[in-house]
Amino acid sequence: MSQTKPTVAPQKTFAQRIKGYVLLILLVLLYIWCFSGMTIDWQKTIDSLPVGKKIISGVLSPEWTFITEDEGVIDKMIETLEIALLGTTIAAVLAIPFGFLAAVNMSPKNRWIATIGKRILNVIRTLPELIVAIIFIVAVGPSPFAGVLAIGFHSIGMIGKLYSEAIENMEGGTMEALTACGANRLQTLWFAVLPQVLPEFMSYALYKFEINVRAASVLGMVGAGGIGTPLLFALMGHSWARVGAILIGVIVVVIVIDFLSGTIRKRLV
Amino acid sequence: MAQQAIQKPKAPVSSKIRFTVIFLILLALYVIAYRGTDFALGDLISGLPRIGTMLSQLWPPDFNYFVDILTPMLQTLQIAILGTTFGALFAIPFILLASRNVFQSRWVTGIARMVLNFVRTIPDMLLAGLFVAVVGIGPLAGMLAMVVFSFGIITKLAYESVEAIDPGPLEAMTAVGANKWQFISFAVVPQALPSFVAYILYTFEICVRASAILGLVGAGGIGMHLQIALDTFQYQHVASIILFTLVVVILIDTLSTYVREKLL
Secondary structure (H helix, E strand, C coil), X not given: CCCCCCCCCCCCCHHHHHHHHHHHHHHHHHHXXXXXXXXXXXXXXXXXXXXXXXXXXXXXCCCCHHXXXXXXXHHHHHHHHHHHXXXXXXXXXXHHHHHXXXXXXXXXXCHHHHHHHHHHHHHHHHCCHHHHHHHHHHHHCCCHHHHHHHHHHHHHHHHHHHHHHHHHCXXXXXXXXHHHCCCCHHHHHHHHHHHHHHHHHHXXXXXXXXHHHHHHHHHHHHCCCCCHHHHHHHHHCCCXXXXXXXXXXXXXXXXXXXXXXXXXXXXXX | CCCCCCCCCCCCHHHHHHHHHHHHHHHHHHHHHHHHCCCCHHHHHHHXXXXXXHHHCCCCCCHHHHHHXXXXXXXXXXXXXXXXHHHHHHHHHHHHHHCCCCCCCHHHHHHHHHHHHHHHHCCHHHHHHHHHHHHCCCHHHHHHHHHHHHHHHHHHHHHHHHHCCCHHHHHHHHHCCCCHHHHHHHHHXXXXXXXXXXXXXXXXXXXXXXXXXXXXXXXXXXXXXXXXXXXXXXXXXXHHHHHHHHHHHHHHHHHHHHHHHHHC
C-alpha cells in the first residue's frame, strides 16, 4: 500500500482515436466549406482602407449638433427607451402564465405540461426581434408601436424561461405548509409562490430591459422606430460623423441603463 | 435575547412615501412612453388579419423558392461559424486578462473589463453597417461583424466562469513556483475548457440568429434576400424566408444544446 504507483495516462482505445481523427477531419472540411463561401476581394479590401480611416475620423469627431437637433439622437434615444420599457413590461406580464406553465414543480404529476410550456417559450425566443418587427410592421405599419409589439412578443421567450427557473428553484416548504392546512391552488399561488418569486421576477424583467434597450436601438433599421432609423440613413449616406454621434448616444444610454438597472437588481434580490 | 415577540413588521411612513413616489414616477414614465410610441391596440386588432394573410400565402409552399434561398441560408451558417470561431480565438487573452483570479492586479482586470463592456454596447447591426462600408457588400462584412459580436458575448460569459473555478489548483501552482504561463496552462485551462466550449456553442446559436438578419444592411446571408422580398412587397417570399429561418435556427439550437449537455 505504501508503494506509490506511477501515474500513467489512460490509454485511448483504437475506436476512440479513430473517432477523434474523424471529428478533426470533419471540422477541417467544415471550415474549408465556410471559407469557400466568403468571397474575399483582396483588391477591394485594400482599396477600402481609406474608407476605414474616414469612418474612424468621423466617429472620433462626431456631429455634436445632431445630438440635440429635432428628431436627433436625444429624441430618438428617448423613443428607443420608450419602446424597450413598454415592450419589456408587456412581456413581463404576459410571461407570468408561461413561466408557471413551463415550471416542472407546478405540475409535478403531468411533466408533459411543463415540456410543452418550455417548447413554446423556445419557439418564441427563436425568431430574431427584427424579423418579429417585420411581421408586426405588416400588421400596424412602420411605427414605434410595431417595435413595442416586437420586443413584447420576443421577450416573452426569455423572461418566461427565467421565470420558470425561478419558480423551479423556489423553496417548496411554504407551498407544502399551505397545502397541508387546506389552502386551494389559487391561495397557494397567491400566498406561497408569488411572494417568493416576485423579487426575482422583477429582477429578471429589469435584466431583460437592459438587453432590450440594445435590441430596440436597431429595430428602426426595419422601420420599427427608435434610433435605428437615423442610424441606417447615416450608414447608407456614409455620414460617419453622424454615425459617431449616434454611437455615442447608444453607448452612453446603454451604460447608464445597465448601471441603474444593476443597482436596482442588487437591492431587489 | 431571543425573547422578542415576533411582530408583524409595520411599514414606516417613510417607506410608504417612497413607494408612492416610485409608483408615481413609473406611472409618469408609462404615460410618456405610451404617447411617444403611438401605442394603439386598435391598430393591432385591425392589422392582425394582414399577418394571417401573409402567413396563408405560405400554402401551397413554393418549393422552387426554397431551393433559391438554400445557398444564402448556408452562407448565413458559414458567417456564423467563422464569426464565432474567430471571436472565440480573439476572446481567449481577454478572458484571462479580465479574470480576477488569474491577474490579481485590479488595473489589468479593470481596464480589460472596460474594453469588453464597451465592445458589448455596440449593436450588431451597427457593426455590420460599418463593415459593409469598409469591405463592401457581402458575407465578409457579416463575418467581421460576427467576430466582434461573438467576442463580446464569449468574453463576458467565460470570464465569469473562469472566476468560478476551483482555487485549489491555482494555489498549488503558485505554491510550487509556477510562472504565469504554466499557471494558466496547467491550472486554469483544464478547469475552464469544457464550459468555454459550451459557451462557444451557445454563442454560435445567438450568432446564427444574428447573422440571419445582418443581410438587411448588406452583410450577406439570408437577410439580403429578406430585404429584397420586403422592398418588392413579395410577402409570400418574406413568409417563406421567415419559416425557413425558424426551421434552421431550431435545428441548430437542438443540435448545439445536445452537444452542450454532453460536454458539461
